[in-house]
Amino acid sequence: MAQKPSIPKGTRDFNPEQVAKRNYIFNTIRGAFETFGFQPIETPSFENSETLMGKYGDEGDRLIFKILNSGDYLAKANEQAYAEKDALKLTSSISEKALRYDLTVPFARYVVQHQNDIEFPFKRYQIQPVWRADRPQKGRFREFFQCDADVAGSKSLWQEVEFIQLYDTVFSALKLEGVTIKINNRKILSGIAEVIGASDKLIDFTVALDKLDKIGEEKVKEEMRAKGISDEGISKLQPLFTLSGSFETQMESLKGILNTSEEGKKGIEELAFINTAITELGLTTAVLQLDVTLARGLNYYTGAIFEVSAPAQVKMGSIGGGGRYDDLTGIFGMKDVSGVGISFGLDRIYLVLEELKLFPETVNKNVDVLFINFGDKEALFSLKAIKQLRSQGINAELYPDAAKMKKQMNHANKRAIPFVVLVGDQEIESNTYTLKNMVSGEQDKVSLETLIVQTKK
């Protein structure tokens, strides 16, 4: 019976302090989502397999956690696959459900399924865990939360403007200054591919360009050549590699490069609209930056592409991202619903706040007062006061056993409880409470009213 318990790799237990810190981030994001007019939905942890499979590419399919059918799941097993011991082929006959892989596909499914009850444009947010059978590594887990806000059913560029404001609002509220919101547009990338004669190699081209930060100019060019992009085309890209300066300066260079591409010019127009509006409206602490190498899930995005970087002093990948996808619900047969949305990377934001010591000191909602237990009579007297304290929102508790005083005081110390109350015969007789401040060591006999005032933060 004496097994040593553990949890599956890539999963985590969260202790009270961690839960409190995570909730601080969740609540900040949720608060901003709501002032921006987003409303919450929740979807089931598992979906029918056909809802998820095929939506994230082959690699995604492999990383989706499948749930074994209940009961005699072999009764309906695909006979040929079973005979051939072909796991890949067998799966769909013994597993009909799978754990959610992200929040976007379930959202698209939700929109289609409930389209008659939804008033469009539909601004929804969703904060729920997702699961991926990825190889666990530092900062990458098999169970993690996503915090998404999306709008379905509006092509207006004001949405993009508002999402930039939303990022700024959340990170400012978290006191995380120095965040960079990078923006690009799929149409810019298509335009460039067109200009260099590589429209048919858009994905290869952007995948290579996306690596500029990591592997440098020469390697990017090498990769492009390997994918069959001509030297002539690559030479036309040269200005891209050296793009710098303000948003406006970069836009001027881009205009030069893209002056023969209708799509490219449309992309520039969209970016200019967004940048002008943001300049007019102002950001509190974040900076908006054009990044022509930004591609992210390009297969997916059709317009704006966002990515958020933590302040430069922290080594950390992106802490958020998103973009516009013109055909959100097409995978479920509902046409012409444009989607645009952003996501916050909870785990990385947590690490950044931790590293920069930005969690408020009061984040951990600890117990405010512990009443020492000297016996049943004293405990009952104490519980009457505790009842009053709790009704005032004070977190109060009675040490459950009449253990040795020293043990009880140690308990208060180890849990960093700021106040301890001692109630003995004297206190009961005089209807008072001995209140000890565990930080200063000061001790006072006080009335119930004073006790409430002193322990209420």
Place this chain on the structure above:
Amino acid sequence: MAQKPSIPKGTRDFNPEQVAKRNYIFNTIRGAFETFGFQPIETPSFENSETLMGKYGDEGDRLIFKILNSGDYLAKANEQAYAEKDALKLTSSISEKALRYDLTVPFARYVVQHQNDIEFPFKRYQIQPVWRADRPQKGRFREFFQCDADVAGSKSLWQEVEFIQLYDTVFSALKLEGVTIKINNRKILSGIAEVIGASDKLIDFTVALDKLDKIGEEKVKEEMRAKGISDEGISKLQPLFTLSGSFETQMESLKGILNTSEEGKKGIEELAFINTAITELGLTTAVLQLDVTLARGLNYYTGAIFEVSAPAQVKMGSIGGGGRYDDLTGIFGMKDVSGVGISFGLDRIYLVLEELKLFPETVNKNVDVLFINFGDKEALFSLKAIKQLRSQGINAELYPDAAKMKKQMNHANKRAIPFVVLVGDQEIESNTYTLKNMVSGEQDKVSLETLIVQTKK
């Protein structure tokens, strides 16, 4: 591609109103948990199968959702089971993880795994979903939330007292008056079994007794006879079937029945302690009631047993339950850790509040103000005001497109948005806002300051 999307049976989508109502209940429970000194933990959605399997009986094992191993899961399949197509035997070789079935076993696992970091007694709460492959039916789902508070490492009866207060606090805060907190004690049931000479048939005896409410006295007796309990024993039970009156009156009758059983007398002593304390402390809206037929998961509980009934005017099963289990962590090899805890049944509480119309009108955090979009210039002017409103905590949004006025007003109506703001040339010139109250129909030209005051609830 045109699949009609749906979700697995027994699961649910929650729309914004439902999420808001569920959060209202969660937040009320969470707030009470914290004032009572409980601290939150969270555990992974899936555990290693060996952590869960065998902890809930054969039926439980069957109802646990198993997750298929990733990759070529057949490579390690049990060959004999595979050859015999024995699903039951095959499972453990192709599935190593399983979805959480309740929050108590993961809590026990957590306590054992982190015992060196925990300061006992450990008061934890946990609000997370659990999954069961039960047959779905009205009010029974395959994915549902549990809200548990437990204390590990204290045998003090003050915990039982506090849990009764906690139930009372939560249901009073939810304005759900007329709740009955039923209490029993495993020692009472053991004592009765002893007295009627059926100690070896304790489970059969209590399972039958537990049905008294549903099937009546005669059928209960019949079942006991069928299980081999003697007529003489059953006749000694007679007073049980007619127990009535106050807590104290019933206790007197019980004392008579149990005067030859040491264990029974211990049970009476414990109940008396709890009842006296609760009488002294007083409950706000709930009533504490002795119910000798209450058994619940008897295999499990060793002391107090709790169950909460909704007000009599609502037809609903129990909306909460719990009890004392002296060997919480023994299943994971850690001895002598007593546990006691209670659980709130979120889904049923939701149905009760809905039926009695007890959700506050303001529960649905809707958008407070919609700004009508007359074009880009007006939109930009509006967004500047919206930014101010949001910073004041007002949920405000801009209609994203410069659609026809009527369409935009309809949108506000359908979403029951209470205020609409109209901004045209005149307003921009005079730096004012036309504020329309969508309920009264009144319309006023106001300054930004007034706009904030009027729309802030």
